[in-house]
């Protein structure tokens with residue numbers, strides 16, 4: 466399938482079955498545009514750069530990543546965009562759980578706690594799958 470066709474299909478599914486997460490993404494994108502961040506493209510996704518050294522977050526076809534992102538970070542986030550096509554509305558629940566895990570680790574780190582007692586980030590299937598999908602399809 467041609468790249469243009471894939472992109473069109475990706476956006477159609479994102480705005481139908483994947484609509485709940487995509488709407489969150491539209492809101493995030495709007496805030497990014499209003500605050501002067503430039504939309505950029507990585508494969509099918511639109512991404513914005515914000516802040517430094519924190520990684521990234523994906524809301525369906527919209528991604529926000531830090532300015533010093535690595536290729537693997539943006540691949541991973543785009544992998545979440547693919548997961549949204551598969552999971553649709555349920556992606557909001559998986560995504561919320563992922564955010565809780567992220568902030569739990571951040572809070573433990575910022576309060577000087579021992580993060581080594583927490584399960585590794587990739588132990589959550591959603592995260593390891595996003596990495597695999599991103600590295601496979603977005604080289």
Ligand SMILES: [Zn+2]
Pocket residue numbers: 541542545563591592595
């Ligand atoms: Zn992730």
